[in-house]
Amino acid sequence: MKVDLKKLSILVFALFFSSGMLSAQGHGQEHSSGDASHEEQDSHGPEAGHDSDLAHSYCGGHEEDGEYNPVNTVMDHIADANEFHVWKGVHLPLPVILYAPDHGWTTGLSSMFDHGHKAVDGYVLNHGRVNRVADPFFPKGEVHIDGILRRTETVEKDGKAEEKDVYYACLEGELYKLDKPSTVDGGFLGGGITSFYDFSITKNVFGMIIASLLLIWLFTSVARGYKKNEGKAPSGVQSFMEVFFVFIRDEVTKPMIGEKHYERFQPFIMTLFFFIMFINLLGLVPFFPGGANITGNLAVTLTLAVFTFIVTNINGKKDYWEHIFWMPGIPAWVKIILTPVEVLSLFIKPFSLMIRLFANISAGHIIILSLIGLVFLFGNNGQNVGGAAGGAIIGGLFTAFMNLIELLVALLQAFIFAILSASYIGAAVEEHEHHHEGAH
Amino acid sequence: MTEVLFLADFSVIKPDPGLIFWTSLIFLLVWFTLGRMAFGPIQNALKRREQDIQNSLDEARKARQEMANLKAENEELLKKAQEERVAILREAKEAKNSIIEEARKQAKEEYRRIVTDAKEDIENQRMAMIVDLKNQLGLISIDIAEKILHKQLKGDKEQEQFVKSLVDEIKLN
Numbered sequence: 001m002k003v004d005l006k007k008l009s010i011l012v013f014a015l016f017f018s019s020g021m022l023s024a025q026g027h028g029q030e031h032s033s034g035d036a037s038h039e040e041q042d043s044h045g046p047e048a049g050h051d052s053d054l055a056h057s058y059c060g061g062h063e064e065d066g067e068y069n070p071v072n073t074v075m076d077h078i079a080d081a082n083e084f085h086v087w088k089g090v091h092l093p094l095p096v097i098l099y100a101p102d103h104g105w106t107t108g109l110s111s112m113f114d115h116g117h118k119a120v121d122g123y124v125l126n127h128g129r130v131n132r133v134a135d136p137f138f139p140k141g142e143v144h145i146d147g148i149l150r151r152t153e154t155v156e157k158d159g160k161a162e163e164k165d166v167y168y169a170c171l172e173g174e175l176y177k178l179d180k181p182s183t184v185d186g187g188f189l190g191g192g193i194t195s196f197y198d199f200s201i202t203k204n205v206f207g208m209i210i211a212s213l214l215l216i217w218l219f220t221s222v223a224r225g226y227k228k229n230e231g232k233a234p235s236g237v238q239s240f241m242e243v244f245f246v247f248i249r250d251e252v253t254k255p256m257i258g259e260k261h262y263e264r265f266q267p268f269i270m271t272l273f274f275f276i277m278f279i280n281l282l283g284l285v286p287f288f289p290g291g292a293n294i295t296g297n298l299a300v301t302l303t304l305a306v307f308t309f310i311v312t313n314i315n316g317k318k319d320y321w322e323h324i325f326w327m328p329g330i331p332a333w334v335k336i337i338l339t340p341v342e343v344l345s346l347f348i349k350p351f352s353l354m355i356r357l358f359a360n361i362s363a364g365h366i367i368i369l370s371l372i373g374l375v376f377l378f379g380n381n382g383q384n385v386g387g388a389a390g391g392a393i394i395g396g397l398f399t400a401f402m403n404l405i406e407l408l409v410a411l412l413q414a415f416i417f418a419i420l421s422a423s424y425i426g427a428a429v430e431e432h433e434h435h436h437e438g439a440h
Numbered sequence: 441m442t443e444v445l446f447l448a449d450f451s452v453i454k455p456d457p458g459l460i461f462w463t464s465l466i467f468l469l470v471w472f473t474l475g476r477m478a479f480g481p482i483q484n485a486l487k488r489r490e491q492d493i494q495n496s497l498d499e500a501r502k503a504r505q506e507m508a509n510l511k512a513e514n515e516e517l518l519k520k521a522q523e524e525r526v527a528i529l530r531e532a533k534e535a536k537n538s539i540i541e542e543a544r545k546q547a548k549e550e551y552r553r554i555v556t557d558a559k560e561d562i563e564n565q566r567m568a569m570i571v572d573l574k575n576q577l578g579l580i581s582i583d584i585a586e587k588i589l590h591k592q593l594k595g596d597k598e599q600e601q602f603v604k605s606l607v608d609e610i611k612l613n
Binding site: 075078079080097129180181182183184185189190191197198199200201202204205208209212215216219220222223226227230231242245246249263266267268270271274275293296297298299300302303304307358362 | 450451452453454455456457458459460461462463464466467469470471473474475477478479480481482483485486488492
């Protein structure tokens with residue numbers, strides 16, 4: 001009973017903090033927020049397709065410094081990208097692996113797109129992300145394009161007019177509509193299946209690989225320390241990481257999963273905790289190779305939550321399923337109400353994991369980028385040096401403060417994800433000692 | 441319009457299958473690598489160490505307990521030894537005293553016996569001397585008397601009888 005009480009109090013604490021922090025996150029991604037370099041010219045017309053006049057009027061000149069748009073800048077920075085922006089004008093090219101059902105696989109390095117000035121097999125780089133021209137008339141192979149044009153168009157959808165950003169590639173005075181990479185949200189979140197899939201090593205994947213290598217290197221050296229210092233006191237990095245390891249074991253896996261089963265699930269929970277923590281912390285580093293908004297991307301948190309869901313449910317004991325589908329010890333009519341609720345909760349639990357981590361980290365990135373954006377807003381886009389200095393001071397102070405909070409959040413969110421996953425697994429493997437009075 | 445822009449460009453909420461694929465792959469790799477190479481061995485090492493520490497503590501406690509027992513035993517032994525020493529000393533003293541007493545008694549007795557013996561000897565010798573003296577005296581007396589009576593008495597028998605009775609009457613002391 002004592003263990004249960006402790007379990008409950010830790011959970012309440014975790015939930016309290018996670019909800020309290022939700023609106024106050026920051027993630028340190030400070031590199032060159034003013035770099036709204038690609039052409040962004042708004043056009044308000046319903047026209048689409050190959051419009052030569054528009055192409056001439058909008059794709060003619062290459063203005064590198066467009067009007068600073070804080071929202072677009074922030075959204076570009078938190079988005080995944082096919083190249084890693086190191087500093088202004090310096091990009092680390094990343095491998096692109098693209099698949100279009102009507103064309104097949106295309107591979108290469110993102111540098112082949114020349115930052116949106118070249119199209120390769122119909123693929124172009126739009127704000128760091130690979131887009132595709134689905135038009136079969138677009139020339140294959142490498143071609144120089146005049147630029148990328150953004151237009152806000154009104155689209156008729158379910159009888160309602162919706163404004164939507166549409167991007168065009170300009171080639172020889174013609175406009176070609178660009179497709180974004182496919183997403184698996186089924187159109188609910190503004191994405192959907194398009195004409196191609198992007199399996200590239202993107203900025204997020206690259207960041208994840210860096211964090212994973214760091215993690216593996218660190219923990220194998222820690223494990224080596226245990227082998228080397230067997231029967232001796234721990235030393236160096238071994239004793240530093242031992243604190244975290246023992247903390248997760250004694251505060252998360254043991255109390256949540258229980259003495260009997262915890263060792264079986266410990267590698268999973270530990271991996272979750274350290275993987276998320278390292279990625280979060282790497283996201284706090286404001287320069288290369290940090291700063292990627294990895295756990296602030298729904299695809300990443302979705303994957304992690306699905307892992308928790310799978311591990312939880314394939315290890316569900318008879319008791320667990322009984323409690324979901326036919327809760328013992330309550331009247332039948334309550335069971336009929338309770339069963340759908342319990343079944344729903346099966347999915348809501350990992351869903352909440354997914355949303356919590358995503359929202360916390362994303363919000364942090366957005367806040368910090370917005371604070372840095374104050375420099376450009378107060379500076380009136382380069383016209384007002386005094387204003388820019390004021391913005392730098394205010395934005396810098398707030399960013400420093402937010403970074404401190406983010407440091408806490410990076411650890412806390414990893415901890416919460418791990419402890420909630422452990423508690424779900426714990427509920428699945430728990431064996432209840434019921435006395436079914438009716439059976440005797 | 442800002443809201444529309446925001447939604448349109450908020451690409452992080454649109455899960456990209458590529459990113460899902462890579463996340464799964466990397467996570468699985470990290471999970472299996474670390475589980476096999478780090479978390480498992482570390483957990484075992486920590487458990488072993490905790491066991492060791494627990495054992496050492498238990499052993500130390502046991503040793504301490506034993507030490508305390510030993511100390512108590514030693515003290516008990518020491519106390520006993522001291523008591524024994526006292527007893528032995530007392531006994532020795534008593535023995536000494538009794539021996540001295542005995543010796544004294546024996547000496548006294550011996551002394552008494554010697555004295556008695558000496559006395560007896562003296563008595564005996566005196567008696568012998570007296571008897572001898574008596575005899576000598578008798579003989580001398582007889583000689584004297586013979587010489588005196590030689591002339592007066594004829595019959596020796598009567599004479600001798602007479603003298604003997606006379607000598608018996610003369611008792612020394």
